Amino acid sequence: MPSDIDPLPSAGARTGPACTRRTAGHTPHRATILLCHTGALSEWRSVFVLGVHDGVVTLADGDQLMRFRNHAPEVFARAVEEAGEEAHLNTRFGYLFLASWPREPEAVFSLSPADRPFPACG
Numbered sequence: 289m290p291s292d293i294d295p296l297p298s299a300g301a302r303t304g305p306a307c308t309r310r311t312a313g314h315t316p317h318r319a320t321i322l323l324c325h326t327g328a329l330s331e332w333r334s335v336f337v338l339g340v341h342d343g344v345v346t347l348a349d350g351d352q353l354m355r356f357r358n359h360a361p362e363v364f365a366r367a368v369e370e371a372g373e374e375a376h377l378n379t380r381f382g383y384l385f386l387a388s389w390p391r392e393p394e395a396v397f398s399l400s401p402a403d404r405p406f407p408a409c410g
Contacts, residue, residue: 308409344402357400368386371388383396383398
């Protein structure tokens with residue numbers, strides 16, 4: 289059975305405590321980032337980040353609101369402050385790319401649906 293723990297950090301790893309868990313909502317994996325860009329255009333949504341409250345990230349896709357979790361909501365909120373609220377969500381993998389990516393390699397985040405159990409960082 290494959291492990292969701294990656295012993296090697298990704299390029300552009302964030303500062304602070306290292307998270308090596310590769311499940312949804314944790315540290316993005318560089319291979320999955322590449323897979324996002326080889327998929328169909330239908331797998332992408334232009335969204336706006338409305339904010340982070342109590343660890344839950346709220347995105348707006350037109351009139352639809354979507355809620356997710358990320359292992360480092362404070363890092364996510366700071367990145368949105370710096371990059372702006374415009375982003376692109378890859379619906380196949382649940383990866384959110386802020387407008388400053390690829391210029392800022394840390395501007396990609398893995399998201400997990402807010403209503404699912406969320407494991408602690410590994």
